[in-house]
Amino acid sequence: MRESTIMKIHYGTALGAVALVAVHILFRLTQDFSQSLEYESVIANYQFLPYAGMLEIILILLSIHGFNGLRVILLEFKQGPSYEKAVSYGCIAAMIAVIAYGSRTIFMTSMGMV
């Protein structure tokens, strides 16, 4: 993929994540901060499907943005065909692992498998 396209994705995921993370934080402020973190409150949040869907989108957007950012930083340190390939595939693998692990929490909790 062209680097310019990757940067467009990087910026797009950033803007999307900023908007959705703001909603995610505002949800914590709808009640007392510590109250909003109580078990029943968190479970209720997950079982509210639009919110769970939003969490999944945040997870995907931030994983793409975060691991692409890490890739960019690592490529600034050092260059070379094999190094660049290793960094790019490593970041993609880490991104998939984080999305899979986070999705597992979202799906299992929202489906009441707790």
Added chain:
Amino acid sequence: MPKVDENKVNENKEGIKGMANPGRYGIERFAYWLMRLTGLGLLAYFVAHIYETSNILKGKAGWAEVLAMTQTTEGHIVLTIVIGMCVFHTVNGIRVMLGHGGIGVGTPGRADYPYTPRSQNYRHKIGIYSAIVLAAIAMMYGMTVMFGE
């Protein structure tokens, strides 16, 4: 053989240490350095947050265990730093995006000594300082919410 500037050679040999040194080349360099530092910090927090929230699958006891670990003074201080990193990274990121889009970089001009790039102008400097100030305000607000209970 062309004469080699010893100082230049030494500067170029600094490697990662040289790249990480925020004390040279002005506020733009500092913003570049802070952008990467906050990015890495936020990625670390994001991965830790995914792990932390996965404890909800262990039931009420597992969740209480995690809360007991994070809802402490140290946990709140870490979260305050995360808030600051998040706000700086967001505001400075928007500045960088606008700059890449050609907004606020100024018009081309004749290169006169001391060859300051036209893009490193007051608009972007204001953007960087705003990011730092907004991050500080958000950290103070975060502390009020977390420690005020």
